[in-house]
Amino acid sequence: MLKRKVGSILSTPANHVFHFRGCQRLARCRTLVTQAFPTIPASVDDVSLVSLFDHPKSGSRTSPLSTTGLFQHSSLTHPHALVTLADATLVRAQLLTDRILRARESRSELLKVVKNLDRLSDMLCGVIDLAELVRNAHPDRIWVDAANHAYETLCEFMNVLNTHVGLYEVLKAVMTDPSIVKTLSPEAYKTALIFWLDFEKSAIDLPPEQRNKFVSLSSDILVLGREFLKEANAARPPAAVKPSELAGLKDKGMGVRLQLQAQFTQRDLLVYPGSLQAQMIMRSAPSEEARRRVYIAANSSTPEQVEVLEKLLKTRVELARLVGRKSYAEMTLDDKMAKSPGNVLYFLDALMDHTRPFAQNAIYTLSTRKQQHHGTSTLPTIQAWDRDFYCPPEPPAPPIPLPPLTLGTVFMGLSRLFKHLYGISLRPADAVSGEVWHTDVHKLEVVDEEKGVIGWIYADLFARRGKASGAAHYTVRCSRRTDDDDEAADGTLEGYEQRIQESQNFEAVKRHRLPNQDGVYQLPLVVLLCEFTRPSIARGPTVLEWHEVTTLFHEMGHAMHSMIGRTEYQNVSGTRCATDFVELPSILMEHFLNSLTVLSLFDMDGTSAIREIGNHHADPCHSIDTYSQILLAAVDQIYHSPAVRDSNFDSTAELANLHNTRGLIPYVPGTSFQTQFGHLSGYGATYYSYLFDRAIASRVWQNVFSRDPLNRETGEKYKREVLRYGGGKDPWKMVSTLLGAPELESGDAEAMREVGRWRIEDEVGQPGRH
Known part of the structure; x- marks a missing residue:
C-alpha cells in the first residue's frame, strides 16, 4: 500500500492505496536438496537492527539530552504549531504565487517559472504530507485535530491554484517559447508537462461559468466518493441458515458450537457476512444451500447503495464531457x-x-x-x-521451510539485500526527544556507501488504538534541489516577517549537502505504518507471519524508490510517477522472496537450517x-x-x-x-x-x-x-x-x-x- 499525493500543485493530494493481497495457497514442497548457503558475517549494523526491533528493553533509542519537534522541526513541539505553520506557509505561498504571476515582466523570471511552480508545490505539500501522516498516526486527538485543520486549510488554497488562469497563462508563455523550452532539462520539461496537463484537466481554458461548473462537479465527486466508500464498508444483512444445513462441517469446533446454538434457539441461525462463522461456512459447509445463502447475503446491495455508485459514475462522465473528453477513463x-x-x-x-x-x-x-x-x-x-x-x-x-522470522531479522535481511544491490544499507539512529509521535516509532538512516546518509525511514510498525489500519508508505518529504531556489526574490510582506521566517526555518531543516555531489538537496523522509504485534519481555520478539514479511518487503520497495529517486524537482521525485508504474518497484521486491539466496540473508550467524527445496506443485x-x-x-x-x-x-x-x-x-x-x-x-x-x-x-x-x-x-x-x-x-x-x-x-x-x-x-x- 502506498500513501502518496499527486505530485502537482494542481491536484489536491490524494492517498493512492495499492494493496492487493488476495487469498494465496503457495506451493508445498516435496524434494529436499541438501544445498546450504554461505554464511554472511553479521556486521555491527546487522546486530543493531536485530537488537532495535527484537528487544523491547532497548526502547525507542530516544536521546534524553536534547529536545526538538516532530521530525526535528524545532517549532513542532505542540499541536497548535501545526496550525501556525500552515498559516505561515500560506503567506509564503501567496508571495511566491504573486512572483510567478509577474514572471512575464522579465525573461530571467520566465526562465525560473518551472522551478518556482515546483517550489510552490513543495512548499504546500511539505506541510500537507506531514499533516496527512499526523492525522493517521498520532495518538493524541489534539494533534490529529490540528493536522486536519492544517491539511484542509492548505488544500483549500491548493484548490484555488488548480483553476488559477493567471498561473496557467504564465506557464503557457513558457511552454510556447522555443528558446525557453530548449533551456529546460528533460526532468524540468517533464515537470512542466505535469503542471500543463493538470491545468488542462482542471478546465482552465474554459469560460468562467464552465470553470465554476468544473469546480462544482469536482466537489460533488469528492462527496459522492466518500458516501460510496461508507456504503461499500457498511455491514450487509445476515443470511438465515437452517440447522440441518450445518451438518458435516469440517470445522468440528466452531461447527459443533453453531449446531448447538441453532438447536438451542430452535430457529434459523443468522450468519453475518464477513464474520468467522460466515468464513467457516464458505470453507467447510458440505451443504451447497448454506454457502449459497451466505454468498448472496455477502454480495447484496440496497437500491440506495447502487444509486450512490451510479450517481458517482454519471457525475464523473459529466465532468469529463465538460473538458471535451468522451469518458472519465479518457480524461484520466x-x-x-x-x-x-x-x-x-x-x-x-x-x-x-x-x-x-x-x-x-x-x-x-x-x-x-x-x-x-x-x-x-x-x-x-x-x-x-x-x-x-x-x-x-x-x-x-514461504517457498521453503524457514525458522521463525523476527522483525529484526527481516530488517537485517532487507539491509543486506540493499547493500548487495545498491551499496545502500539501513542503520538505526537515535531520535531526539519529541522527534517521533510515539515510543513505538524507530528511526533508520539510509546510508549510501559513497554519499553517506541519503534519507530517513521512520518505522511505526505495531498495532495500537486510533492508528490507521493496514500497511502504508507515507512520503513526508521528497527530494528536491534547493541551492538554486532564489528565495530572496520572493519578496516579503510588512507585518508578516515572523511568519515568513517560521516557514523558512521549517524548510531549512530539510536541506543537506552530500559528499561527492554538487548542490544542496532536500533529503527524502518516509514513514512506514504497519500493524504487527508488539514485542514484549514475556512473549519475546515479534515473529512475522509470511504475509507480513511480504508486506514489509513491498513497503520497503516504495521506500527505496523514494530514497533513490532523488530528483531536482519534487513533483517527479521517487514514487511521484504514473499510477500504473508506481507499484513496479514494490511488487518486484516481493519477488526477491522467491530466491533462496535472498532468504539466506535472514540467517545472521549461519546457525539456521535454511536448505534448498525443489519440485513445487501449483495450486x-x-x-x-x-x-x-x-x-x-x-x-x-x-x-x-x-x-x-x-x-x-x-x-x-x-x-x-x-x-x-x-x-x-x-x-x-x-x-x-x-x-x-x-x-x-x-x-x-x-x-x-x-x-x-x-x-x-x-x-x-x-x-x-x-x-x-x-x-x-x-x-x-x-x-x-x-x-x-x-x-x-x-x-x-x-x-x-x-x-x-x-x-x-x-x-x-x-x-x-x-x-x-x-x-x-x-x-x-x-x-x-x-
Whole structure:
C-alpha cells in the first residue's frame, strides 16, 4: 500500500492505496536438496537492527539530552504549531504565487517559472504530507485535530491554484517559447508537462461559468466518493441458515458450537457476512444451500447503495464531457503509461486470453472435486459459492521451510539485500526527544556507501488504538534541489516577517549537502505504518507471519524508490510517477522472496537450517483469482466509459453481462458486488494498474534478477535506469532499457498487448497472485 499525493500543485493530494493481497495457497514442497548457503558475517549494523526491533528493553533509542519537534522541526513541539505553520506557509505561498504571476515582466523570471511552480508545490505539500501522516498516526486527538485543520486549510488554497488562469497563462508563455523550452532539462520539461496537463484537466481554458461548473462537479465527486466508500464498508444483512444445513462441517469446533446454538434457539441461525462463522461456512459447509445463502447475503446491495455508485459514475462522465473528453477513463489515462482506454482494453484482452486456459483448467479441477463430493455422473457447474469449499484458502507460506522470522531479522535481511544491490544499507539512529509521535516509532538512516546518509525511514510498525489500519508508505518529504531556489526574490510582506521566517526555518531543516555531489538537496523522509504485534519481555520478539514479511518487503520497495529517486524537482521525485508504474518497484521486491539466496540473508550467524527445496506443485485456484481480478479491471473500464451516459445504464446489468459473456463462473442473480468495490472511489479507470505492474515486475524478475539476485551490477543497472528517475522519465523507456526490449519504448497499443501476454508470476513461479 502506498500513501502518496499527486505530485502537482494542481491536484489536491490524494492517498493512492495499492494493496492487493488476495487469498494465496503457495506451493508445498516435496524434494529436499541438501544445498546450504554461505554464511554472511553479521556486521555491527546487522546486530543493531536485530537488537532495535527484537528487544523491547532497548526502547525507542530516544536521546534524553536534547529536545526538538516532530521530525526535528524545532517549532513542532505542540499541536497548535501545526496550525501556525500552515498559516505561515500560506503567506509564503501567496508571495511566491504573486512572483510567478509577474514572471512575464522579465525573461530571467520566465526562465525560473518551472522551478518556482515546483517550489510552490513543495512548499504546500511539505506541510500537507506531514499533516496527512499526523492525522493517521498520532495518538493524541489534539494533534490529529490540528493536522486536519492544517491539511484542509492548505488544500483549500491548493484548490484555488488548480483553476488559477493567471498561473496557467504564465506557464503557457513558457511552454510556447522555443528558446525557453530548449533551456529546460528533460526532468524540468517533464515537470512542466505535469503542471500543463493538470491545468488542462482542471478546465482552465474554459469560460468562467464552465470553470465554476468544473469546480462544482469536482466537489460533488469528492462527496459522492466518500458516501460510496461508507456504503461499500457498511455491514450487509445476515443470511438465515437452517440447522440441518450445518451438518458435516469440517470445522468440528466452531461447527459443533453453531449446531448447538441453532438447536438451542430452535430457529434459523443468522450468519453475518464477513464474520468467522460466515468464513467457516464458505470453507467447510458440505451443504451447497448454506454457502449459497451466505454468498448472496455477502454480495447484496440496497437500491440506495447502487444509486450512490451510479450517481458517482454519471457525475464523473459529466465532468469529463465538460473538458471535451468522451469518458472519465479518457480524461484520466492520457498521462498514464496506458495513454487511452483502448490501450487498457488491449492489455486486459491479451491478459485474459493468456490466463483463461489456466483458469479453465483450474475450474475443471474444482468441478471434478465437486463431482466426487456429490457422486454425480457428469461434471457439475462450479458456482461462486464453491470456490472456497473446493479450494479452501490457506495462509501464505514461504517457498521453503524457514525458522521463525523476527522483525529484526527481516530488517537485517532487507539491509543486506540493499547493500548487495545498491551499496545502500539501513542503520538505526537515535531520535531526539519529541522527534517521533510515539515510543513505538524507530528511526533508520539510509546510508549510501559513497554519499553517506541519503534519507530517513521512520518505522511505526505495531498495532495500537486510533492508528490507521493496514500497511502504508507515507512520503513526508521528497527530494528536491534547493541551492538554486532564489528565495530572496520572493519578496516579503510588512507585518508578516515572523511568519515568513517560521516557514523558512521549517524548510531549512530539510536541506543537506552530500559528499561527492554538487548542490544542496532536500533529503527524502518516509514513514512506514504497519500493524504487527508488539514485542514484549514475556512473549519475546515479534515473529512475522509470511504475509507480513511480504508486506514489509513491498513497503520497503516504495521506500527505496523514494530514497533513490532523488530528483531536482519534487513533483517527479521517487514514487511521484504514473499510477500504473508506481507499484513496479514494490511488487518486484516481493519477488526477491522467491530466491533462496535472498532468504539466506535472514540467517545472521549461519546457525539456521535454511536448505534448498525443489519440485513445487501449483495450486489451481491462483489462476481463478487472477482471472477474477482481470474481470474487475474490465468492469472498472466499463463503468468509466461513454456507456455511463445512457439513461438506461445499469451497473448491475453490466456486471452480470461481463460475467456471463467473458467469465468462468456464472453471475449470481440478486447480487451486486460493485457496491463493495471500494477501489472505484479512488482509482476509477486505473484499477488495471495492479495487474499491469505485476506483469512487468514478473518479467523484470525473470529476465533481469532471478539468476543472480544479489548481483551488484544488475542492481546498479536497475537503480541507474529506473529508480533514480522517479517520475522524471517516460516509464516505457525505462522498462524498455531495463529489459532490452526496444519494441516497448513507444508504449503504443502493441506494447500494451505485449505486456498482457506476459505471465503474471507468484513468488514461487505460479500465475495469479494479486
